[in-house]
Amino acid sequence: MTGLRGILEPPVDAGTLPGAVALVARGDAVEVAAVGSCDARGGAPMARDTIFRIASLTKPITAAAALLLVEEGALALDAPVTPWLPELADRVVVRTPSGPVDDVVPARRPITLSDLLTFRAGYGFPADFSLPAVGLLFSELLQGPPQPQRVAAPDAWIEALSGIPLLHQPGEAWLYNTCSDILGVLIARVAGQPLARFLDERVFAPLGMVDTGFAVPAASLGRFTEQYRAAADGSGALEPVDARDGQWSREPAFPSAAGGLVSTVDDWYAFARMLLAGGTLPAGSGRLLSPESVRMMTTDWLTPAQRAGGELFLEGQGWGFGGSVDVRVRDPWNVPGRYGWVGGTGTAAHLVPSTGAVSILLTQLELGGPTPPPLMRAFWEYAANG
Template sequence: MDGLQELVEEPTRTGSVPGVVALVATGGRREVAVAGVRSLGGAAMSRDTVFRIASMTKPLVAAAAMVLVDRGRLGLDDEVRRWLPELAAPSVLRTPTSELDDVVPAERPITVRHLLEFSAGHGLVPQFDAPVVVALQERLHQGPPEPQRIPAPQEWVARLAEIPLVHQPGRGWTYNTGADVLGVLLARVAGTSLSQVLADTVLDPLGLHDTGFSVPAGSRDRFATSYRADDSGDLVQVDGPDGQWSEEPAFASGAGGTVSTVDDWCTFAQMLLAGGQHAGRTVLSTEAVRQMISPQNRAEPGNLFLQDQAWGFGGSVDVSAGQLWEVPGRYGWMGGTGTAGYLYPATGTVAVWLSQREMAGPADLATVGRFLTAVARPGR
């Protein structure tokens, strides 16, 4: 792609991010550009640098769920209370901003499909001061990934059960928490950890050796340090190579807990583009892939998280081109740690952008947006 190296170098020259690795793949060709450093004052960035990919985890865990559906271990319309009895009788807020005791009973059970399409009612709403958002952040640590702070799954689900749903199951769209619930459910279905489920269903079949919920000691020299900007714009370290991803967490977050590389995530996306095939074997059925990357649910118009696009299973699906970087049919998602990954079925293209500064506002989105615009509209 013309200008890819310049796109990754520009934000590192201005100091807005320490480093970037970006990839654009079409057909059998992968183009990769690298700039900057893994940590301030540290080693140069490299193609195999490992990043905290945050919400780019969601498509991976959705794919794991669909593998279990393909294997007959669970069905999309199965009620989750079979495995999550804590969620058998949830209460529902009268309005998304109601106090936590202003509730009515749920009118129907939560299903696996509801978790995948983010319609179960668990999750964040755009009003960040709403009591339910405050509760999710304080009790469940919904927000920037901090894996070692989240309680173990049994306690986490017990806490979740005390927080009302934002809307009736199947009658709305709420962000993030459904992916964590899905991760707990998959572990209980399989009788093991989510880390093992993801390895068995997706990572090992695809050979994604740098993707997971922790970074082994032998790979930490390739692990980027993460940063956020303080009020003055200076970069402040959030987590280092020997920090929160140095050991397996008690709670593996299906919403945002994995690390990966540009090549690993590209391999995953290319499997989806190939209808679930990889290296001559079937990882996912064609029907499972179709459902994942097709519109399944919509948020209310103007929703801060989804804007006016749709949600598939695990990622957004563009249904309009409201922004220059949006292309109808594009599937994928961004991560709040400064990452983005999308696949474009119409052109067979994959685009991955990995950096290590948390996104905090329009300027951060604009940096990634320039890259995605160049992919969607070459020459613009």
């Protein structure tokens, strides 16, 4: 077996992965492979237009949406977000990350849009999930694996967040995930419309991303995957997590800008091509973003200490706006400047501005933790080296 199919077929044949769809583009050469089935019972075969829960591949799209508002002058990168998120005014910070949540000090400054885009606002996941302030993100906000029908509506969600102290001072440390969900609430309030509608009108429609959204329409459920996790006993058996007609079959109360979207390989590829073209829309039909916005998205903003603090998630990578940035060649798949991210539902998407390469892997098997699985690493090596 050669090519993408040679990467995807072994775990499918072994029964440890129901199926996958992958795309690798090197310039104008595009290779796509669809292997296996949409469910573990041998149902509909995977196809190029199969729809997946893309989880944290939502984050770069959210960052781009925020930058649209910056370019319009509705937001400024270094300005406080409290005019639109008054719930986050007068923040307090735990005196020490491991300390009790009622032992706090005032935040030295307000949270800015730049803090949210770079994940340095003080909210999110560190390496130690057992810290008291982090525990509240799980218990009060249901942060973690996407579960769209269980999370409160945006106003109630941000109100609950206001009762949780920051883990670090704004701008001090990189913390995973929560900042993207805050961005989603911010975008909706600044735009004066629900986040889903803003993304539909301002991002998905211009890019032709016809299968991307926070829910799957009834007419498209036949192309939607079921979601699984590996059994905890290490047997390789698959346990169902969400059915085709489950949590994504109707619009959620809380559209998670951190991990709530569904999409296809070609939809995310359209988004990647826009970034590679410096923000230009297909066929030169105008711009979605300016080249400067794209440059900021795909630039590492972290200090060496902040990268080291995020090692559990970043593995030595930096962080741009909504996605990681490879800052050094450490492994066969690392390419300096590669931008993108992975999703906890078993997805990954990256692009390399210097070469025009794009790699997208969509599966329906949850990751067992922050460390990418062997299949994902093999896919990255193939995308980097052929």
